[in-house]
Amino acid sequence: MDCADCQEQVHEYLQREVNEDLAAAITAHIANCDHCEDLYATEDQLNKVIRESCETQTPEQVIDKIRQHIAELG
Amino acid sequence: MLMTPKSQAEKAEALKLIQFEQQAIPLMPKLMRKAMEFTFNNRADAEDLMQETYAKAYRYWESFEQGTNIYGWLKTILKHTSINRSAKESKHQQVGVLDGMADYKLGDEAHSVTVRATKSAESEVLDNLASNDVQDAVDNLKPEFRAVVQMAIVDGYSYQEIADILEIKIGTVMSRLHRGKKTLREVLYKYAQEEGYNVEAAAKESVVREAKKGSKK
Incomplete structure (x- = not known):
């Protein structure tokens, strides 16, 4: 595992789309490489802010409408 | 009636809601039967599942290719939402990749692997x-x-x-x-x-x- 491999896989690692062996190799690399740890931290942080900002993206009025239609189902 | 001028974004949002109401909402009874199947006939669970499915369908609306099979599209979202909901319930028992990473770091601190809090x-x-x-x-x-x-x-x-x-x-x-x-x-x-x-x-x-x-x- 080198930096280029690690950078290529960082998204898949974050999305848990890599197998156990690869995950272990990436974890080991990140633990020993400041540069890749920074990259991982930045991507992880980006995911966090996206999650926090976009979680309730369906407008309240739409949710209300959906709820109302569901309640009307016999 | 006097119409207030709307921004481009507001118009797009209004159009999206109209499409959604015309195409997705009428399929609710059919989807509800599927939702009941997925939740073993628990009505409250089925309603929650429906609400989450439709909220997602609205969010993903732009990715639905107009003119293709909308029932199939909604059913796929319903199915995956249902699977993810049951997975979430048992999630705390699983150890994921990232939890593993935290353990790794702690475990190796003694071996002077760089651990950075910053x-x-x-x-x-x-x-x-x-x-x-x-x-x-x-x-x-x-x-x-x-x-x-x-x-x-x-x-x-x-x-x-x-x-x-x-x-x-x-x-x-x-x-x-x-x-x-x-x-x-x-x-x-x-x-x-x-x-x-x-x-x-x-x-x-x-x-x-x-x-x-x-x-x-």
């Missing part, structure tokens, strides 16, 4: 952004990128599930996610600079901190 300069910049900025940046992504970012990061779908719902290849899911996130990083970094957050100073500070830590060894 954040990278760039992630600090991200931390200081307003939630509106992030939402704007996501909204401004191309629809095909936004759908993948939303599904993978916010809703936690697997690549395979996203590929199923959007009817694209897994490789396409990956490349859209990578490109979407790259665009977001660039846009958000620019926002931060415009808002006067001193990116260079943060970077410098982080270098100094690193150097100090290094000298302690």
